[in-house]
Amino acid sequence: MQTDRRIALRVEGLSKRFGGLAAVDGVSFTVREGSIKTIIGPNGAGKTTTFNLLTGVDTPDAGKVLFGDHDISRMPAHEICRLGMVRTYQSTRLFQDMTVLQNVMVGQHCRTKSDFILSILKLPSTRAEERRIVERARELLAYMHLEDRANELAKNLPYGQQRRLEIARALATEPKMLLLDEPAAGLNMSETVAMAEEIARIRELGVTVLLIEHRMGLVMDISDEILVLQFGRQIADGTPAQIQANPVVIEAYLGKEN
Amino acid sequence: MSDYLQFVFAGLTMGSIYALVALGYHIILAATRVINFAQGDQVVLGGLVALTLLTTLQMPIWAVLLGTVLVGVVFGFGYERLVFRPTYKIGEVATIIATIGVSLFLFHGQGIAWKREAQAFPPFTGQENEVINVLGARLVVQSLWVFALVGITLALFYFFFQRTLYGKAIKASATNELAAQLVGINPNHMKAYSVALASGLATLAGVMIAPFTMAGGAIAMFIGIKGFAGAVVGGLDSPVGVVVGGLVVGLIEAFAAGLLASGYRDPVVFSLLLFMLLVRPSGLFGSAFRGRA
Amino acid sequence: MVSRNSFLAFVAILLVAAVLGLILDDSYLLRIGTYSAIYSIVAIGLNLLFGNAGQISLGHGGFFAIGAYGAAVLMKNFHLPFLAALILSAIIAGLVGVLIGYIALRLKGHYLAMATLAFAMIVFGLLVELDYFGSTSGITGIPPISLFGHDFTDPRGIYLFTWGVVGLVYLVSLSLLSSRVGRALMAIRGDDLAAETLGIDVARYKIQVFAVSAFFTGIAGAIYAAYMALINPFSFNPELSINLLLMVVVGGLGSIPGSVLGVAVLQVLPEFGRQWENFRLAGYGILLVLLVIFAPGGIAGLLALLFRFLGNTFRSRKAVPLVERSTYADR
Numbered sequence: 001m002q003t004d005r006r007i008a009l010r011v012e013g014l015s016k017r018f019g020g021l022a023a024v025d026g027v028s029f030t031v032r033e034g035s036i037k038t039i040i041g042p043n044g045a046g047k048t049t050t051f052n053l054l055t056g057v058d059t060p061d062a063g064k065v066l067f068g069d070h071d072i073s074r075m076p077a078h079e080i081c082r083l084g085m086v087r088t089y090q091s092t093r094l095f096q097d098m099t100v101l102q103n104v105m106v107g108q109h110c111r112t113k114s115d116f117i118l119s120i121l122k123l124p125s126t127r128a129e130e131r132r133i134v135e136r137a138r139e140l141l142a143y144m145h146l147e148d149r150a151n152e153l154a155k156n157l158p159y160g161q162q163r164r165l166e167i168a169r170a171l172a173t174e175p176k177m178l179l180l181d182e183p184a185a186g187l188n189m190s191e192t193v194a195m196a197e198e199i200a201r202i203r204e205l206g207v208t209v210l211l212i213e214h215r216m217g218l219v220m221d222i223s224d225e226i227l228v229l230q231f232g233r234q235i236a237d238g239t240p241a242q243i244q245a246n247p248v249v250i251e252a253y254l255g256k257e258n
Numbered sequence: 259m260s261d262y263l264q265f266v267f268a269g270l271t272m273g274s275i276y277a278l279v280a281l282g283y284h285i286i287l288a289a290t291r292v293i294n295f296a297q298g299d300q301v302v303l304g305g306l307v308a309l310t311l312l313t314t315l316q317m318p319i320w321a322v323l324l325g326t327v328l329v330g331v332v333f334g335f336g337y338e339r340l341v342f343r344p345t346y347k348i349g350e351v352a353t354i355i356a357t358i359g360v361s362l363f364l365f366h367g368q369g370i371a372w373k374r375e376a377q378a379f380p381p382f383t384g385q386e387n388e389v390i391n392v393l394g395a396r397l398v399v400q401s402l403w404v405f406a407l408v409g410i411t412l413a414l415f416y417f418f419f420q421r422t423l424y425g426k427a428i429k430a431s432a433t434n435e436l437a438a439q440l441v442g443i444n445p446n447h448m449k450a451y452s453v454a455l456a457s458g459l460a461t462l463a464g465v466m467i468a469p470f471t472m473a474g475g476a477i478a479m480f481i482g483i484k485g486f487a488g489a490v491v492g493g494l495d496s497p498v499g500v501v502v503g504g505l506v507v508g509l510i511e512a513f514a515a516g517l518l519a520s521g522y523r524d525p526v527v528f529s530l531l532l533f534m535l536l537v538r539p540s541g542l543f544g545s546a547f548r549g550r551a
Numbered sequence: 552m553v554s555r556n557s558f559l560a561f562v563a564i565l566l567v568a569a570v571l572g573l574i575l576d577d578s579y580l581l582r583i584g585t586y587s588a589i590y591s592i593v594a595i596g597l598n599l600l601f602g603n604a605g606q607i608s609l610g611h612g613g614f615f616a617i618g619a620y621g622a623a624v625l626m627k628n629f630h631l632p633f634l635a636a637l638i639l640s641a642i643i644a645g646l647v648g649v650l651i652g653y654i655a656l657r658l659k660g661h662y663l664a665m666a667t668l669a670f671a672m673i674v675f676g677l678l679v680e681l682d683y684f685g686s687t688s689g690i691t692g693i694p695p696i697s698l699f700g701h702d703f704t705d706p707r708g709i710y711l712f713t714w715g716v717v718g719l720v721y722l723v724s725l726s727l728l729s730s731r732v733g734r735a736l737m738a739i740r741g742d743d744l745a746a747e748t749l750g751i752d753v754a755r756y757k758i759q760v761f762a763v764s765a766f767f768t769g770i771a772g773a774i775y776a777a778y779m780a781l782i783n784p785f786s787f788n789p790e791l792s793i794n795l796l797l798m799v800v801v802g803g804l805g806s807i808p809g810s811v812l813g814v815a816v817l818q819v820l821p822e823f824g825r826q827w828e829n830f831r832l833a834g835y836g837i838l839l840v841l842l843v844i845f846a847p848g849g850i851a852g853l854l855a856l857l858f859r860f861l862g863n864t865f866r867s868r869k870a871v872p873l874v875e876r877s878t879y880a881d882r
Contacts, residue, residue, distance in 0.1 A: 055748055077747045078749075078751055080748075094745075095741030105734055106734050106735065110750025115732065121726075173749060173750055292661060340840075355843050358839060359835075359836045359837065359840040359843075361836070362839065363833050479668075479790075525673045528669040528672050532654060535657070
């Protein structure tokens with residue numbers, strides 16, 4: 001039963017104002033370990049801002065974010081990543097002038113430790129670590145079907161592969177929870193189906209997934225739970241069936257789609 | 259007391275120049291999202307062009323002023339088309355390096371077209387260093403010219419940007435390029451006008467201070483960075499702010515030179531710049547600071 | 552690890568420098584060579600900061616001056632031997648680098664460029680003003696380069712010593728860039744927000760890379776002071792900072808061999824016609840504009856293209872993957 005699973009993320013009363021506008025207003029929800037939860041809502045509903053607040057890119061004005069046992073409400077972004085929460089972005093933020101392999105190797109940064117001095121001296125332990133980094137990166141590339149592009153510059157990849165690379169890089173951080181911001185944006189039908197399969201596979205790895213998406217078909221297919229935001233506030237939170245039947249949601253959002 | 263008044267006069271004079279330079283930075287930044295590194299060199303260019311118009315072509319001072327501004331504007335159009343536009347798509351760093359290149363080009367080109375050393379430039383009216391007495395302090399007559407001309411220029415700019423269609427179009431394009439395109443405004447043209455206007459401002463500033471600082475020489479970088487300091491102090495995204503900031507920097511510089519030693523005027527202003535960038539990068543009147551992420 | 556091609560480039564450059572140093576007898580040419588070495592050290596440091604970590608600096612003249620004046624004062628006023636003065640003044644430069652790095656945390660692009668330029672101009676202004684540093688006359692009678700009691704006074708010895716230091720700095724940089732830290736720096740250049748959310752402590756790395764870059768530049772400054780025996784503020788004017796940037800960009804941003812080549816080219820070019828100096832310098836300005844638009848890889852980029860072209864022409868079409876052991880796109 002779903003209620004047996006532990007809570008991976010607990011958000012309480014999250015709020016953020018920009019100037020006079022409340023981008024996120026008292027949002028509260030939980031995400032169960034190993035599940036896939038999707039945040040939906042019209043543009044400007046506060047979805048990406050929520051992601052920014054969760055991952056430390058922005059600081060909330062009020063509210064709490066509890067990730068496992070840690071209060072990450074005001075933690076710096078790189079520490080949140082170290083704790084196991086990583087995100088991708090709406091428009092790909094790859095390291096364009098680095099190779100595909102290098103991008104994924106960078107992902108392992110927070111799980112490795114050679115600093116300036118060790119890196120310069122290249123002691124055996126550092127070299128061993130480096131070999132492991134390369135191996136692990138190749139594994140992840142193979143997992144995302146990108147292994148034959150390993151030495152290409154990231155900027156030369158077609159868009160669909162760039163999106164997959166971003167996910168591979170995120171997985172390299174060995175996350176407990178992966179936040180995907182519109183992973184299917186700009187993908188065609190078959191690529192979207194493939195993306196849905198990737199996300200399902202990621203769940204099988206034991207990673208909790210929180211996503212923002214607009215493609216209703218994808219959302220309804222893979223989500224265990226859906227959170228609906230509008231004007232910075234949550235208006236519904238439940239299973240796909242519950243959301244589809246929710247009159248408030250239908251009026252606010254779904255009614256305009258299909 | 260009269261000493262302090264003296265500092266005020268000197269400070270407001272240079273400050274007016276910095277205000278023009280700062281306004282130039284603001285206009286180009288708003289339009290192209292880039293700081294024009296050659297701004298200071300363009301100021302010096304103005305002084306040198308004016309010198310040629312005045313001494314070689316023997317033109318009267320009003321014609322010299324107009325001619326110099328015209329040269330600045332034409333240069334600005336060429337500058338935008340040949341340097342800015344090709345680099346928009348490449349990235350901000352590319353545009354920065356390109357404007358640094360133009361700065362280098364102007365700085366050393368000065369030695370080709372004119373002379374490396376600074377040359378004397380007569381004040382617009384009257385004798386060299388002619389002063390009038392105001393409350394016991396000496397006010398150089400040229401300063402009055404500076405105040406008057408800068409005042410008129412700022413008024414013209416205010417009118418242009420607030421009241422005319424062209425000015426509003428430039429502002430619109432700077433605020434939201436996509437929306438501007440949707441109403442038929444060509445953003446590239448607006449950028450060109452912006453750079454041209456800012457270049458005209460720079461060359462005008464150059465003529466006005468030439469009697470004080472001589473034409474040419476090696477002051478380009480100093481004027482450029484002090485004008486930038488003024489813009490930062492006032493707030494880079496506020497047109498009023500940058501003008502006020504320029505005046506403030508001029509005053510601070512004058513007081514630093516007067517109260518400490520004159521050699522400290524530069525370190526004081528530059529330290530102020532660093533301080534502002536660290537502590538309040540949006541300046542006194544600015545809002546969003548986009549120098550981050 | 553360090554890629555095979557990168558290591559070959561390193562060996563090639565150092566070999567050429569060493570051979571030139573042993574063959575050349577003309578002290579004038581050796582002097583040009585020594586200047587090239589000194590500025591190469593700075594360029595490698597600046598390239599690390601700007602080319603690889605993406606932090607633009609128009610202030611390296613300031614670090615160079617700190618290294619030079621620091622060593623001069625430490626040797627003359629405090630009677631420290633050269634090596635100790637070198638290390639200490641480089642550390643001082645590095646510490647100032649930490650301060651500038653801290654300032655750089657909040658700034659990007661042109662704001663950072665202006666801030667670093669302001670820093671260089673502050674250093675320059677203070678050196679001109681303060682009597683402790685000799686004001687406009689500077690400091691004279693600086694002891695020469697010396698190691699373990701042996702003074703280097705012959706041009707060849709100084710040349711070889713300085714290029715030895717280049718080799719060391721080059722090697723350290725190569726090692727750094729082909730490591731986890733190097734990748735983190737390049738990631739910061741690529742997209743520092745993404746780097747931060749991937750677990751890289753961007754602030755710490757920015758400060759550290761500024762410090763290292765300033766440290767290398769300080770080393771060069773100390774060598775410069777001992778080499779010149781006298782220094783005045785005008786060797787460290789704001790123009791120097793711009794020229795250093797020019798050398799790195801011309802050489803190729805992000806390429807260590809490019810930095811060395813860029814410096815060499817810009818040191819040698821003036822020899823071909825002193826009367827055209829203004830044209831040449833103005834031409835550099837145009838060159839910068841043309842480079843960013845048409846040849847962003849600089850000299851190194853063009854050479855890499857050339858080698859690739861030649862390699863494809865001479866090798867059989869069965870392309871052997873260049874990257875069996877190396878893990879990096881060849882620069």
